[in-house]
Amino acid sequence: MNAQMGKRTVKLKSVRDAVAQIAPGSEIAIGGSYNRRHPMALVHELIRQQKGGLVLKGWNNGIDYDLLIAAGLVREAHSSYVGMANLGLAKNFRRACETGGIRYVDHTETTAQERFLAASKGLTFALSKVPLHTDLMRQAEYQAEIRCPFTGERYAALEAWTPDYALIHASRADRYGNIQFDAVRMMENEPDIFIAKSAKKLIVTVEEIVDTTVVMESKFQTLLPGFLVDSVCLAPQGAHPNSCDARYDFDLAHGAYYQGCCTTDEGSRAYIREFILDTPDFEGYLQKVARQKEGKPYGCQ
């Protein structure tokens, strides 16, 4: 091992190095919900490094799925929602489903969440009554009807999800990967905690890196202790254009610009080239977005 005698392992890595370890074809769980706190710095880097053949798992997704699908990197995806919240449909997702470009499997909010939760508890399946009498039961490889051995009640058994990697965005951490969340936060995103625990490996981006003494002074905010974490990466504004709890709001202007670009496949590809492939990293993307807002030249256009 590379750990030095008596020294804890530093988990802090660059986004580039953290993503480099992900093998093409991996199963990737993505945190966040709607237009909130998706780990976009990691999503962009998956595209920069062209990690293809991915299987995506989430409970509620938006521009994270839409971009990876537009980039042609997704072979299969699972969620209860893929959309752009107030900005309407996720256009690349929609086109890919309508043209058969990806295999997409539908779930409800809890039937997706429960799969992560079961895996986080070491179980191989979860239980739910929700899919009974719906066409979700026709997706037979993911659920099967069973009976309660005590009461005889009908349930759907839901295959648990143990993705290769979970990618989430959090508030702050120390270099050892003790992950903290702000006390005032959007509680829709709480499944991030068990999504993180369901995966074989966990990569977390954070808004700030702080000293361990700061973590110890606020230990009640550490919802993922460092031993669970494989890589922690500094990514300020790392959920952009999504919101990040009370730290920043959804970037409506850039979201609307994205939606405008994605009206056609060509437009989506041009957006990805301009804002992802032609930027060295997420910071470069944020600078381009800022320059675009100021009306300054920001690239080849």
Added chain:
Amino acid sequence: MDANSYTLEELLAAEMSRHIRPDDLCGFIGTGTGGKAYIRAVGIPAVAARLAQLRQSPDFIMCLGSVVDMELDGDSIPETNFEPDVLAWPGRSQLPSYDVLNFFMRGRVSIGFISAPQVDRFGHTNLVRIGEGGAIRARFPGCLAQGEIMAMAGRTFGVFQHDRRTFVERVDFASAAGRNSRGGLPGGGLSLVFTQYGVMDFTDGGEMKVRSIHPGCTRRQIAENTGFDILIPEDVPETQPPSAEDLRLIRTRIDPKRKFLNAVITGAPATLLDE
């Protein structure tokens, strides 16, 4: 606008509020998106819930996703439905989304409020797609928590666009359970259906039927705009219009800025009758 005229949104909110009972304790709506979809799924139910709170159902609380028992009057309602405003919404609790959804599992949600682009004769809804297999003609955003609502809530109230594309004999994909096949499900399924023409409920056999027709609307309009042979009883009454007091409460106390009923909160104002 005077007290003798009212909008469709006001009519539906006032009518829906009358169906909330004194022993209903908890309602659930989604967080909603924008424009007309927001009016149907969130705006009308929120105003209906507040009207009921002010009258027959003072103990009725609403969950809007993770936002639990928020204030539903005028200035308390946020300017936008984006994160900082939603986080600052005056209320009594914010819970993890799965805790709120577990209220359903435990049978604690009296009424779930929904909308969908497709609903059928037996009250299945479809948030998934039009078409099948390799011939998907339209892909929708997905099931969200509608399956939870329709499986587990005591009752479900839905607001829909009334046309033949929406009201079909059989949905292309049943993303939530209907009224005719419910073995093992604790909830009641879709109970009341609100549209621009009337209010529908279901027979004991689980088939949709007209319960009342809005003032100025006709049986023929409903029949022509429904994609199946809908039951319309001979003696079907007229929907009770909103009272002067309903309109005063809606316009001065609950929703003076039309944040809910015209989706001003979403930044995409609309009315249900827009083409």
